[in-house]
C-alpha cells in the first residue's frame with residue numbers, strides 16, 4: 069500500500085510532472101463505482117467529487133451519502149474525495165451557508181474542498197475564501213477557490229460563445245490572481261480562460277456543449293503571476309489541442325461532468341447497470357482520448 073499522501077502534495081506532484089489530475093462529478097450515486105473502476109483499470113489517478121448543486125438539483129443526495137458511497141468503492145492508490153463548488157451565492161442568486169457546509173465536509177472526511185466566491189466582488193471573494201482556508205488548513209485540508217467567471221451553470225440565455233471568447237469578458241485577471249492567492253493562502257486556483265460549465269437546467273442539460281477554446285496567453289500570464297496549481301473547470305468539449313497546451317502551462321486539475329453524466333442519463337431509466345457501463349466507457353474515452361492519460365498514478369501517487 070502507498071502511504072496516504074495529502075491531495076495538496078498530489079496536486080503539486082502533478083504540476084511538477086507536467087501532467088493533470090482529472091476530477092469527475094457524481095450527480096447520481098451509482099456513477100461512482102464505474103468512475104473509480106475506470107481510473108484503476110487505466111492506472112490513472114483522479115478525484116471523485118460532488119458539487120453542492122448535484123445534491124440539490126440531481127440525485128447525489130448529500131455530503132454524507134456521497135462520503136459513504138466513496139468509502140465503499142474508493143481505491144486510495146487511484147482516488148481521493150473532493151468537494152466541488154460550494155458557492156457563496158449560488159446559480160439562482162441565493163446566499164448559501166457555505167462555511168457551515170464546508171466545515172461539515174471536512175468533518176465528514178472530504179480530502180479537499182472548493183469554495184466558490186466568484187459571483188462576489190473581489191474583496192468579498194477574498195474574505196469568504198480566507199475564512200474557508202483558515203478553517204480547512206487547521207484540519208490539514210487543501211482549498212480550491214475561483215476567480216473570474218466560468219459561466220454555464222446559470223439558467224438564463226448565454227451570449228454566443230465566440231462573442232464571449234473574443235471579448236475575454238470575465239477572464240481571470242493575472243494581477244488580481246496574484247493578490248487573491250497572496251491574501252487568501254488558497255492552495256489551488258480555478259480560473260476563467262474560455263471554458264464554460266455544462267448546462268444543468270432541465271431545459272438544457274441534455275444539449276451538446278459548445279466546443280470551447282482556451283486563451284493560452286491568458287493562462288500563461290496567470291501562471292507567471294501565481295505559483296499554485298491552476299484548475300480548469302468546464303472540462304467537457306474543449307478542443308483537444310487547447311487542453312494539451314493548458315496542461316503544459318500549469319493546469320494541474322481538470323473538472324469533468326457532462327461527458328460522463330449524459331451517457332448515464334441516456335440509459336438510467338432502462339437499466340442502472342447499463343448506465344454504469346456507459347459511464348465506464350465514457351471515462352476510458354476521456355482518459356485515453358481526450359487527456360491522453362495512461363498510468364498517471366505511477367507518477368502522481370507511486371506505491
Ligand code: 13P
Nearest residue numbers: 266301302304324325326
Ligand atoms: P463540464 O460539465 O463541462 O465537464 O464541467 C464540469 C465542471 O467544471 C464541474 O465543476
